[in-house]
Amino acid sequence: MKALAIAVLWGLTFAAAHAAESGRTPKPVIAIEKPGQCVEATDVMRRDHMKLLKHQRDKTMHQGIRSKPHSLNECIACHASQKTGSVIGAEGFCQSCHDYAAVKLDCWDCHQPKPGQKAATGVRP
Amino acid sequence: MSNNREQAQPANDRHPLPGEGGRGEGSNVSRRGFLATSAAALAGLTLAPGINLIEIAAAKPDSEPVTSKVRWGMLIDTTRCQSGCTDCVSACGKENGLGEVTKPRTDAQWIRKIDLTDLKSGHALSLPMMCQHCANPPCVDVCPTGASFKRADGIVLVDRHTCIGCRYCMMACPYKARSFVHEPHTDQNPEVPRGQGCVESCTLCVHRVDRGGTPACVEACAAAGHNAMMFGDLNNPESEISKRIREVKTTQVRADLKLDLGVRYEGI
Numbered sequence: 001m002k003a004l005a006i007a008v009l010w011g012l013t014f015a016a017a018h019a020a021e022s023g024r025t026p027k028p029v030i031a032i033e034k035p036g037q038c039v040e041a042t043d044v045m046r047r048d049h050m051k052l053l054k055h056q057r058d059k060t061m062h063q064g065i066r067s068k069p070h071s072l073n074e075c076i077a078c079h080a081s082q083k084t085g086s087v088i089g090a091e092g093f094c095q096s097c098h099d100y101a102a103v104k105l106d107c108w109d110c111h112q113p114k115p116g117q118k119a120a121t122g123v124r125p
Numbered sequence: 126m127s128n129n130r131e132q133a134q135p136a137n138d139r140h141p142l143p144g145e146g147g148r149g150e151g152s153n154v155s156r157r158g159f160l161a162t163s164a165a166a167l168a169g170l171t172l173a174p175g176i177n178l179i180e181i182a183a184a185k186p187d188s189e190p191v192t193s194k195v196r197w198g199m200l201i202d203t204t205r206c207q208s209g210c211t212d213c214v215s216a217c218g219k220e221n222g223l224g225e226v227t228k229p230r231t232d233a234q235w236i237r238k239i240d241l242t243d244l245k246s247g248h249a250l251s252l253p254m255m256c257q258h259c260a261n262p263p264c265v266d267v268c269p270t271g272a273s274f275k276r277a278d279g280i281v282l283v284d285r286h287t288c289i290g291c292r293y294c295m296m297a298c299p300y301k302a303r304s305f306v307h308e309p310h311t312d313q314n315p316e317v318p319r320g321q322g323c324v325e326s327c328t329l330c331v332h333r334v335d336r337g338g339t340p341a342c343v344e345a346c347a348a349a350g351h352n353a354m355m356f357g358d359l360n361n362p363e364s365e366i367s368k369r370i371r372e373v374k375t376t377q378v379r380a381d382l383k384l385d386l387g388v389r390y391e392g393i
Contacts, residue, residue: 061284063190064276064335073315110285110320112313 028100029091033082039069049075072107077115088113185335196260196279196387197329198359199343200366200375201252203392205353206346208251211238213354216345217255220330222314233304233319235327236342241393250393253342253354256281256302256327257378258387264294264303273324279359279387280329288323295324299379302326329356329387359387 038045040052056070068074079093080086087094088108098105107113185191217236218224226232236255242248262281264273272287273294283294283303295303303326310320316332319325330340339356346354357366369375375389 057286059190061282061286062274062276064185064278064331065188065190066332066335067188076315109309110313110318110323112315112318115315117312117315 029096031081031091031093034078039074072111073115076113080113080115086113187336191276191278191335193277194360196359197334198258198279198357198366198387198389199329199340200355200369200389200391202353202355203250203252203390205351206251206253207351208240208249210349210351212345212349213253213342214238216341220314220341221317222310222312222319231307233306233325235304235325252390252393254300254302255388257300257384258329260385260387262384263297263299267293267297269293280331280334282328282331283324283326285318285320285323290322290324292324299382
């Protein structure tokens with residue numbers, strides 16, 4: 001019975017992840033389409049990317065510091081999918097992992113998830 | 126009210142980018158941008174005791190914080206501003222992803238054109254009105270979260286990460302300069318994040334200014350051949366805007382409120 005409950009919970013947690021199946025458990029899609037050196041080591045980025053982004057966010061907003069390495073737009077420029085041109089969407093670099101970890105992303109309520117996007121009309125119909 | 130937002134630390138970037146300063150926006154290699162690149166050669170050149178050319182002319186490098194040595198401002202010559210021309214408004218909409226105003230009651234307007242006529246004399250004026258970038262901004266006074274703030278260089282902004290959309294600042298602003306975003310957005314300019322539930326207003330195109338550029342409206346006005354808008358550093362006595370303000374009579378709208386505006390008007 002307990003095993004069944006756990007199985008149901010797992011199913012619920014990862015149903016939304018829409019992740020590539022490998023073996024028995026779904027995994028997030030982490031596609032590195034532009035291989036190369038990230039601005040920090042992989043383990044640092046996995047653990048602390050949100051801290052780096054938040055720190056840079058306040059520096060940019062309040063002090064006008066627009067240096068590139070930790071800026072959100074630079075993340076997007078490198079990690080946007082070549083297929084969809086975006087870091088969100090089911091297999092997007094940001095969203096697939098965040099869905100897997102069940103951490104809500106609200107960056108994209110305001111920020112543009114596609115690099116180089118030029119605003120057309122602004123308002124969604 | 127204490128603000129527990131993580132305080133920004135002094136620049137500690139692992140990868141300082143050499144030669145970042147003075148980048149113009151695309152083809153708009155501004156006069157300031159040019160001066161910044163040549164400033165390195167002029168380092169140490171002193172105009173007057175205590176005033177170094179490099180301090181007053183340099184566009185800041187990307188990794189440096191803004192300082193109160195500059196105060197950005199704008200001078201609008203209403204005698205040159207053409208009634209019926211809305212190039213500044215459409216340039217602002219394009220640059221900041223505002224789009225066309227189809228619902229004037231609710232759509233965001235960062236800058237709007239105003240036509241005024243003196244009923245007795247018939248004297249008519251046309252002018253753009255936007256955030257006046259006050260030195261003592263009422264919107265900052267009333268903001269309950271600290272989202273509305275003034276940068277060291279005098280640009281008044283809304284930090285959307287902290288804004289709760291209460292719209293108290295909209296009530297406080299004497300210039301009706303702020304707008305509330307009522308609807309979700311998806312095609313923002315990557316440099317200008319904006320979305321539902323926050324208050325916003327003219328940023329003086331802060332993303333351009335930080336890189337040595339000028340606001341989109343000023344550029345559009347010059348492109349239309351009107352040259353009614355001038356952007357520059359009010360703290361630098363040698364800047365074109367300061368010289369002009371010294372020479373001609375300029376007006377701060379509602380000067381009685383003693384807000385010390387960054388946007389001045391000529392000819393009203």
